[in-house]
Structure formats: C-alpha cells, structure tokens
Amino acid sequence: MKKFTKLALSAAAVTASLGAVGLAAMCPRLGFPGWESFAGHRFAHRGLHNLNEGRPENSLSAFRAAVERGFGAELDVHLMRDGALCVVHDSDLGRVTGKSAVVEDLTAAELPDFPLLGSGETIPLLEEVLEVFSGKTPLIIELKTREGNAKELVRAVMERMDKYDGPYCLESFDPNVLLWLRRDYPDVIRGQLSENFVRSAPANLSKTQCYAMTHLLANPLTRPDFIAYNHVDRDAPVLSGMRRLYNVHEVSWTVRDPERMRELEKEGCVVIFEGFVPE
Secondary structure, three states: OHHHHHHHHHHHHHHHHHHHHHHHHOOOOOOOOOHHHOOOOEEEEOOOOEHHHOEOOOOHHHHHHHHHOOOEEEEEEEEOOOOOEEEOOOOEOHHHHOOOOEHHHOOHHHHHHOEOOOOOOEOOEHHHHHHHHOOOOOEEEEEOOOOOOHHHHHHHHHHHHOOOOOOEEEEEOOHHHHHHHHHHOOOOOEEEEEOOHHHHOOOOOOHHHHHHHHOOOOHHHHOOOEEEEEHHHOOOHHHHHHHHHHOOEEEEEEEOOHHHHHHHHHOOOEEEEOOOOOO
C-alpha cells in the first residue's frame, strides 16, 4: 500500500510538472500596449442588431445603433473573389439573405443581389463599417478564413486597417491568422477565439482538431494577446490556468443575460453581448 501511494504521488508530481510546463508554453504575449482601449467597453455582437426593429446582424444600421449607444462592436470579415472584404458571419449567405451563395465566390458588385432579410440593406463592405466607427468606439474584428486563405485575408484586412483611425483588435478561430499577424504585423493586438469544441463537436472539425482548439495548443506558436472564449466554457483548465498564472486578457462571448454580463465584468472580462441593450 505504501509503495502504491509513493508511486501514485510520483505520478501525480510528474503530471503536475508536465501541466506546469504545458501552461508555461501557453503563455500569451504579455504587456503589449493598447488593451486599455478595450477594457471597460462593451461590444455588441455583430452590431446592436434587432431584426424586429429592422436592424439585421452585421448591418450598417446595427453598427450605427451600437455607436449611438456608446458600444463597441464585434464583426466578421470575409475575403471575396475580387479582393473586396465584406462583413457577414456565414460563408453561405442563405441564413441572412434567403439566397444560397458562398460569399468568397462573389464580387463586391454582386452584393446588392443579396439583400439582408428584414431590411432593404445590403451586406456592407469593411470600409463602410470602418467609416461608422472611425474615431469613436473600438472594434473587435473576426477574420473568417476559407480554404486556406489566411495569408491573403490578413494582408487584405491590414491594407484597410493601416489607414483606419481608431482602436481595433483582430481575432480568429484559425491559428493561421494569428501566425501571419505575429510574423508580418506584430504591432496589431491579436486574439485566439475558442470554446469547448470537444463538447460542441462541430461536424467540420476532426476529434484531433476539436481537442487542439479547445486546449489552445497553437498558443506557443501564435502568442495571442488575448483569449476570446465562449463564456459558458470558462472553467476549461487551460483558460483557468492562464488566468491564474498570467492574468490573461479575456474576452467572453456571446453573453445574452445582463446579470451574467455583470458577473464576467467583475472578473475582468471584456464582454461581447447580444439580445439586450445594457444599461
């Protein structure tokens, strides 16, 4: 029994050591300036949208409403066939326009053929959205990759952002985006998006990919400035460890309850909210 206990304690010590080494490798980029532009702000998910009031998600009207209320916004960017950048969540436009098409296969000139449901608005270009926010509230911009276009997407986005006057950060689920940002645009605040993919098990990811993304295994290569994690999964060991060891900057998405928002803010999270208007 004593021998067994010793072995168990030794195994526990090795496991703890490996865990510590693993968390050390997960260390984000610490102390990079600029986070104060985001801390204390609330970010409307895809703009302050409300379809019942004629403001679809990721629409210019939703973004204007966010600015008018003093909120920042989270938005999604895709690279189109002609090099244009449009702001819409899904590659397949069916859900938001009622007409199925892959947005990466379209050109900017074709966007008016796909009006957003519930309004007369069209899918905006990134430049149009930037005009709404310039010099006002901050932006969290998610880069949505498709078929290995991370490099081209990053460069196209940065061509626009280099001329932009206002605080912004870039984030993505795709670690390749963060790799290109780290290599070519180190002065840009970058964040890794994630959640418990082992639990949610999306059909487009393998079990290995789900595990790697849940546990942020690309962090040693990408060195993000912040982690944007699904707020329902905040007890994930890797995220809890990074909070404890590094006081990592954390963005919580997508919060649909005012009380939950306040709880997260008390814990130092930047909150992306949806479905209500914070007071």
